Amino acid sequence: xxxxxxxxxxxxxxxxxHGRPVRFTFDGKGYTGxxxxxxxxxxxxxxxxxxxxxxxxxxxxxxxxxxxDEPNALVGTRRGPGRFEPNTRATIQELREGLEATSQNRWxxxxxxxxxxxxxxxxxxxxxxxxxxxxxxxxxWDRVYEPVIRNAAGLGVSPTxxxxxxxxxxxxxxxxxxxxxxxx
Numbered sequence: 001x002x003x004x005x006x007x008x009x010x011x012x013x014x015x016x017x018h019g020r021p022v023r024f025t026f027d028g029k030g031y032t033g034x035x036x037x038x039x040x041x042x043x044x045x046x047x048x049x050x051x052x053x054x055x056x057x058x059x060x061x062x063x064x065x066x067x068x069d070e071p072n073a074l075v076g077t078r079r080g081p082g083r084f085e086p087n088t089r090a091t092i093q094e095l096r097e098g099l100e101a102t103s104q105n106r107w108x109x110x111x112x113x114x115x116x117x118x119x120x121x122x123x124x125x126x127x128x129x130x131x132x133x134x135x136x137x138x139x140x141w142d143r144v145y146e147p148v149i150r151n152a153a154g155l156g157v158s159p160t161x162x163x164x165x166x167x168x169x170x171x172x173x174x175x176x177x178x179x180x181x182x183x184x
Contacts, residue, residue: 008045016041024099026075027110033095040066040073040090051075051090053105058115068092076102076156082164086156104156 012018020035026043033042040063043051051073052061061072073090078100086104093101106113134145 008047022095022097022099024095024097024101026101027103035095037095038091039075039077039088039093039095039099039101040070042095043090050110052103053110053113053115055105057119058105058113059119063091066091074104074156076104078102080164082159082161084159084161086158107151 014036016034016036018034022033022035022037022042024031024033024039024042026039026048031042031046031048033039033045037045040051043049044063049062050060051063052075053059054061054072063070063073065071068089068091070089070091074087075090075093076084076086077088077093078084079096079098088101090101093099103110105115107115134141134149
């Protein structure tokens with residue numbers, strides 16, 4: 001374990017195994033945590049406090065809770081090809097060897113997010129401004145307005161790779177089922 005990691009921890013305290021280091025990456029940079037850490041606790045132990053950006057204004061966000069109610073530290077996690085999961089709470093993601101985590105809602109990087117310019121333009125972006133601003137021309141909605149709003153939404157990107165896992169059962173569910181008699 002590096003001395004930097006050790007400086008952010010209480011010596012021989014907590015529910016972690018100080019004898020078992022675990023290597024992982026966050027936004028492509030390598031870190032070391034301990035067996036029993038969550039992703040959030042390992043990042044905090046390494047001095048990483050910025051874990052995400054807020055919706056709309058892209059203000060810097062860090063961890064504010066220790067459980068599943070964490071609103072800020074949403075990350076994407078990868079555990080191999082076809083095994084990417086967005087919107088994982090860093091406070092409940094158990095650290096494992098080789099974990100690859102990426103921050104969300106930022107471009108081009110978490111430390112330098114161009115979306116943060118929205119914070120300075122806040123007076124132009126009142127609540128629900130997009131419902132009345134992006135009405136015209138109608139043809140722009142599908143190709144211009146909607147993609148831009150979705151990218152700024154602050155949620156992770158859905159995986160595009162084929163799911164590599166195999167499942168014992170498959171369930172087909174429907175939200176709406178319309179049953180009508182056949183025509184005579």
